[in-house]
Amino acid sequence: MQNDLAAGAVTRTVEVGAITLTIDYWSTLPMDQWTAAANKPLSFAVHATVTPADGQKIYLSRVTATPVVAGDDGALPAPDPIVDQASVAPGYLVLDPYSYSQTFIVPALDSAATSLELTVKYELLQQSTPTSSDYAKQTAVDTLSIAIAPED
Numbered sequence: 665m666q667n668d669l670a671a672g673a674v675t676r677t678v679e680v681g682a683i684t685l686t687i688d689y690w691s692t693l694p695m696d697q698w699t700a701a702a703n704k705p706l707s708f709a710v711h712a713t714v715t716p717a718d719g720q721k722i723y724l725s726r727v728t729a730t731p732v733v734a735g736d737d738g739a740l741p742a743p744d745p746i747v748d749q750a751s752v753a754p755g756y757l758v759l760d761p762y763s764y765s766q767t768f769i770v771p772a773l774d775s776a777a778t779s780l781e782l783t784v785k786y787e788l789l790q791q792s793t794p795t796s797s798d799y800a801k802q803t804a805v806d807t808l809s810i811a812i813a814p815e816d
Contacts, residue, residue, distance in 0.1 A: 665779050667811040669695055680804040683722055683788060684713045685758075687806060699813050700777040704770040706808075710786065711763035719794035723755030724764050725801075726787040735776035743771050754789045754799055773812065780810045 668674050673690035688709045691698070698704050706729070712722040730745040746768045750756050756764045770780065784806050789799040 666809045668808045678804045680802045700773040707767040709765040712758045720791035722759040723789040725755035728785045730783045732781040740774040777812045782808045
């Protein structure tokens, strides 16, 4: 089973339109402790670049992590999606050198779980011009596959 966090951290690059997102994922909980029963912290930091860099800003308006849980016999019940909706309009500035950092806690899973797939959706707003209050929405999606450690 593929485990994107086997080394403890992974960096991803996702391109959407003129925006390139660089996303660092890591966990403060060692992977051998990512058991079904544990609360599993997934931390991530996101920053964006835009080409051409004409001075317009990039904002993150919402992040949604949707878990899909599987065991040896197939799909299992999964927790609800984890959502962070920006508390400021139009969102959080993520244009390099600024970034967005967050930790989502994946709750306890079905005891038969052997793997977790997290689909993380980043909803971005790109200013149309550097002085405009008009925005274009882009949605970037990344998926992490994480092995669930057996209980001792």
